[in-house]
Amino acid sequence: MTIGSQIAWDDTVLPFQLDQSDIRGRVVRLDGVLEQVLSQHSYPPLIEALVAEAALLTALIGQTVKLRWKLSLQIRGNGPARLIATDYYGPTDDGQPARIRAYASYDADRLDLTADPFSQIGTGYFAVMLDQGEGMVPYQGFTPIAGGSLSSCAETYFAQSEQLPTRFSLTFGQSAEPGRATHWRGGGVMLQHMPKAGMSVAAEAGSGEGGLLTHSDILGGEEGESWTRANVLLDTVEEIELIGPQVTPAELLVRLFHEEGPRVFESQPIRFGCSCSEDKVRNTMSIYSQKDIEKMTTPEGIVTADCQFCGAHYEMDPKTLGFEGKNG
Template sequence: MSSAALHDDLSLPFQIEQCDTRGRLVRLGPSLDRMLARHDYPEPVSHLLAEATALVATMAAALKFDGIFSLQAKGDGPVSTLVADYRTPGHLRAYARYDAERLDALALGPGATATLVPLLLGGGYLAFTIDPQGPDMERYQGIVDLSGATLADAAHAYFAQSEQLNARVVLGAAHRKGVDGRKHWRAGGILLQQLPLQAGGLSTEDRTFAWEKVTALLGTAKADELSDPALGHNELLFRLFHEDGVRVFETGALTDRCTCSQDKVRGILSTFSPEEITEMTTPDGLISVTCQFCSDTYSFPPDAVKG
């Protein structure tokens, strides 16, 4: 395994003990690149979806639950829908729906990545949904208006509304040239969360100072650093927080994996009426369904899906 591969598709929990802060670093490489390559999105759409995938992986990996954590953005801009979800233990999928003509009319320049939310999504909302598995587990959804220039800004609005503890996140994505001479998508994110006040721990005043310090340091993380395959995750954390000491824990794997299957699609089609099945049947005598996440296509003769 190459040294670069050791820094790919992983989630790394860490703690800055002297500052009463815990965190999570996510690095996405080949899994993200495969996910985006299936759709051949325009580069600005891919960039936004890469950051959304890094965001949902960063936030979900910090939660202690079994189930699905999803992000969904709906806007009135050229990108009408943006969806990314994380399923334990680390399965990711994502897709975007966009209007090609409206997107082309924007004529986005190289600096547009700093303001992709208002440019591409426009006005709308951002929803985060926790759908835990198991009996007596309730589904939770938090919704905020799309605000700010980036998905990180929108996430901060969600944190302010939904979290009792302070939290901050930075995201970065890039279409970088690899050792094979071709460009590949990469992304990363770092989430910081202030730990609950503990007896014998930092005073309220010291906690405030410590939080201001670590978030200021977090703000110095650059998109190029978050997506650099040659920069190790431990090295990145050391660069940012070495003055207060960073303790890292075991990494978790992240992978591109959809939930669709032949049986699931057949089951969905079997709920349609005979008239609807007839309408969906193409001249070649088949019903074809393409998954919006992974772009796999499933084809059935009508008799195979009748309820």
């Protein structure tokens, strides 16, 4: 297998449908994107794991939504892993890549480096936010931190907020491929049962943790059996199959779901990308008075700002900032 053929499916999301069931899905492979996301910071390993999982979820969920601009995930908790934030920017034109960025905020002195990464989030919420651009009302959906992983939180979100049974199987880690430096790779599969027309279950009628809805509260009969069968098949996947690079996404789908009639659609390329700019920093500071700006000014007489996502560094003249500032 050549490096060129590997590139064809690295950093992509492949949509598919199981024609024998009302189930759609996505296969994600992140290689260079995940490496760029994590190389922006020197995170402890357990924070790297949370950011990697969140980035994979973002790629899968973002590609599922008919998106004009941005989808964001935020995981906030009262534990030492205070915040995991990701953004997915939809393609600006047909054939163009989507873009992903991600970062984490954490208390290094409170981290238990021997603990399960998810346990370091504590109590909090998992949020999905959609911004469809100017003139559109942003959407925000929240679900409590529940289950044993960020994937479980995302599954709970879709069951509770959208009443869509959803399953994620993800893996990620450092890859040591022959002829390449050690680097991050990640991969995963998302399954989602298509919505039933006119079907609605009371949100408080769930049988899951804390009364939250699960797939068994939403599906029954043949649909429930089809969903269970697809999940049993997904349970047979091996980490090396998810992460690649020797198994293509299409080959993976045939191996897992050949009896379900998998049908694939056009894949979506993904790149690392950030939307920060000096103009956006200035706009953010436009709410402050000159007195406030003075408090942000360094002894060298400048105001600095660093992007938490990509590490870009900005230096600005304080006289040009704030609502009293004068540009030019």
